[in-house]
């Protein structure tokens with residue numbers, strides 16, 4: 001895995017600004033990755049446009065041929081077929097807004113990571129920025145974690161954190177956290193691509209997260225705090 005590019009598939013639902021960061025990093029070869037495909041569960045996601053512009057395979061899995069919005073089980077069935085075809089080494093959820101079943105996660109041909117806008121285990125689920133302000137947190141940020149059947153509960157690989165300002169609203173905080181996301185996602189993928197989490201057979205293994213014992217325990221935290 002060390003010399004080769006890490007093949008990644010990205011699942012999206014919306015704007016895709018994190019996808020764009022990965023596309024740019026692939027283009028400049030800053031990251032040793034090849035985005036083998038993008039799956040969107042929404043036909044109106046701007047992420048689709050970004051992938052198209054970069055000439056990346058896109059599968060839009062939003063509606064059935066009869067025009068009905070796909071149930072999650074139908075989405076998963078098609079997504080699985082597509083992923084098996086693309087054969088990624090890693091699946092990245094970057095702004096993917098549906099909850100995936102354990103059966104799907106286990107059947108996927110590669111391990112999966114998610115980018116979540118909070119310092120897990122705090123604030124799983126939605127509206128993380130508003131909830132962090134409401135509860136008077138001092139720090140907030142984002143996490144890259146392994147996806148498991150339990151929502152936002154898999155092992156956290158890395159976190160980036162900032163200090164909440166007194167003047168922050170949910171919107172300003174979200175914007176500030178986005179800037180951290182653009183750092184922590186490529187940073188984490190780089191570690192994975194460099195073989196940091198490869199097992200004895202040099203295969204990516206996010207179940208055990210093996211890493212040299214001379215390094216600090218996970219999650220690794222990047223602080224952007226004055």
Ligand code: GRF
Nearest residue numbers: 015016017018095115116117
């Ligand atoms: C990010 O804030 C991410 O943390 C969350 O969804 C958002 C996606 O933004 N899971 P974008 O689509 O990458 O712009």
